[in-house]
Amino acid sequence: MSSNANNKKSYNLTPTVPIKDWDQYVWQSYDQIASELQDRISRSPRRKTVLVVECYPTVRQEEIIQALQSRLNLTKVIRSEQAAMPGEQIKALIQRYLTDDRVFGYMSPCTVDEFYSRELLQDLKNEADTVEDGLVVVIGFGASLVAEGDILVYADIARWEIQQRYRSKEFGNWRLDNREEETLRKYKAGFFFEWRMADRLKRQLFSRIDYYLDTNAKDDPKMVTWDALMAGLRQTASQPFRLVPYFDPGVWGGKWLEEKIDLPPRENPYAWGFDGVPEENSLYFQYGSVRMELPSINLVFFQPRELLGDRVYARFGAEFPIRFDLLDTIGGGNLSLQVHPTTDYIRSTFGMNYTQDESYYILDSKPGALVYLGLREDADGEAMLRELQLAQEGEISFPAEQYVNTYAANKHDHFLIPAGTIHCSASDCMVLEISATPYIFTFKLWDWGQIGLDGKPRPVHLEHGEKVIQWDRTTSWVEKQLVNSIVQVGGGAGWREERTGLHEFQFIETRRHWFSEPVLHEANGSVHMLNLVEGEEAVVESPSGEFEPFVVRYAETFIVPASVSSYTIRPSGPSEGGKIATIKAYVRS
Template sequence: VTTGDILVYFDMARWEIQLRYRKGMTNYKTNNPDEDILRKYKRAYFIEWRIADKHKARLFEKFDYVIDTNKQNDPKMITGQAFCDSLAQLATRPFRTVPYFDPGVWGGQWMKEVCHLDKKQKNFAWSFDGVPEENSILFDYDGVVVELPCMDLVLYQPKALLGEQIYARFGAEFPIRFDFLDTMGGQNLSLQVHPVTEYIKKNFGMTYTQDESYYILDAGEGACVYLGLKENIDKEQMIEDLRKAQKGEIVFDAEKYINKFPAKKHDHFLIPAGTCHCSGNNAMVLEISATPYIFTFKLWDWERLGLDGKPRPVHVEHGKEVIQWYRTTPWVKENLVNAVYEVKEEANDCKVEHTGLHALEFIETRRYTTDHITNHDTQGTVHVLNLIDGKEAIVESPDHAFEPFVVHYAETFIIPAQVGAYTIRPYGESENEEIKLIKAYVR
């Protein structure tokens, strides 16, 4: 309408918005305080936040001031110049996003103990840790901590963060996601399938889909992963059984149709789109996946109700269109269960293994096992890593381009493409001990 004398942008992280929805906050220009949380979230995720991000991205260098509104009644203000300078600096060094944790009907107890969470909570099911679209970042300005959406970094510094090739392929979107799924002492996840690329493009306008994998950080007694189809099943009968189960007429017999593999610590199960899957109980999963908009077709949810007391939605009709029926037991065993081999071409005096993902997926994952320093180079593409074994490690620049960065067990961290060369070694309580890291990057 007009350009004012001073432009002030009020910023809030998506997780904080979700928490406020639960307390009755409405969607934008909407009188829906009591609408169910899932609908509020979908409206924001698919529409409001996308529009707001596009609007914001055009204005970054026009902001006079930016205000952090994440803590109610405690706003923090910085100059627009400080905002831009901070994001530019962050794109030159390793960093972590602010993780968040949430309960669920199937949630477990592992994160509560390892991540020192509220013991009074019944469980924690999810954690997003290293998902710039969802997580936030913290900046310290002379002792004042300001929280900003990490999506600001993706939108303002996409080439420095992602690299030229990834930016050309995906635009200002972060294509790799690390998150936790905790069923230790909990229940099975919902049986589900993700759309293949052709289907998601035709029906939802997305150019890539949610290929993923389950890396088993820890496992208890009886831990398992449901993955792929059994041999010689009747696919029409399976879909009919899923429909009847959806109506409550029968209990779906998952083990009649779906493979069930035992899971132990450091197993890696690969899940290209179109593969029926879910984690069983007593597993702590580091999910490594692509990050399109959220499209998960649930097929069966083990007769459960959501936290709101209502049956959780399933999507059998979408699911039946994308299930890859040829992915039966022999194919799954050969291609998707611990398809690990040692990598010799890397110039590292340590054990380097390719653990995934499948050739149909665009993400590469490599596992490093070492008790000394290892050398790495982004080679112009963003890296996402997690310390999957060992208490502490330190990330350093060979030419002191950034301050040393310490990470702890099970923490995810991001190395921007612009960083180039970096090293990682055991540190602190893990010094001179063996550690394991998993690294993901776009092939």
């Protein structure tokens, strides 16, 4: 049985993927890591060894240096970033991508070598070459530019941990000397510039890496051979799995996540649950007694065909195009009244290839819960924009109901939200958001007078929003096209399948299954992302024994790679004999 299945019959906060047959290729602690590196060095007939430690930005390089210096006999340490351009010069070069906006930039095509001086790189190469005997360590983001090395270690870090280091002001962005800058701007620089550049380098080094180093936990590193990491990625891409979820507070946060998922109480309530965003979430790999954390985007980069399917990979490249997350307003406030950019606008303005189409699946709600969706038939666009501007200036409270439709939000309703449609979840909804991956492109139109947790008004982007609002999406169109457009498409003894969306403008298809007996799901050329939306527990099984039974619980999101030829889902544990439901998303043909 997968380690996802344990005796605790509740939401699993630490799902792991057990990696078979590679336990002897993992090391935990700097003592073990140094011992393995020393053993590797001692097997070489050369008098001199160059150890290159290529680092993702915000890796604690000094921790690694001090650990190696105290355990290995280092002849020289070369910090590669001594050859990087000064921060002010880099900032000037990338300003067109960063822009002056607090939230939005433009997707940068930059590579790390553009920000290194060729002359200074040569100086560092010469410095390494002059050493004739002993161990030379070259370390930094860009260390692989200095030397190919005899041993290449890749030091990695999960995206969520990077954000924590931004928030604590331990780190700013690479070379920008902005540790004290607000987190929004640091995240923007990461999203549009730094992480794109670092991911390009990671993928470029794919065939050269000897060891992979997990640096997420302070002074608690884990290292595996690259072959062991790749074996883990291959195993994961051949079976159902879950990402490691994380939860974040927000001004409109509710109480559902804290109560239903058993999260520790916070002064500011949880607003978001990220349980299906491969670009942000991580994976836990269990090698024997050692649990390693890695960015889940690595699976997309290094197993794209097996994970996504050839058809999806051909269309999107090594990018996971579907996103599931949770939005909790039960006992909280309203989300911002918002709109997402059209494909044409997001491509021309931000350099993205596709846009943030989405939907709200109501996982739970309280009586009186509402969703705002589309414009009223009698909405006057010019008047609406004028009042939104006055509201932004603090002159009035925007009368949203005069312009925007409201619909009762009941459990298991599904509201479709193609880009350009005004929308918002109001208080007392627990939303499972099923969306395309570009996830930060929300143009807030009105934020109900809320102040961000940083004490500042949250950014409102009327100047973008007014350019993408689709003014013809009014009441009659919305009710016909976007509200509970649910059709039964299959069924049998103990089960039925419903098409619940998304809209024809969107590339994602969603199917809901209600069942008390096992339901067979067949591969269709696309990765599947699912959530158990009704019932306490289900088990995912392979009819042909391709993978071990995999247990999921209420509200958990899980992924079935395209390489899985077929699978069944049945009620299990406390749900045996009862009726449960999943919702599944995939990329349409």
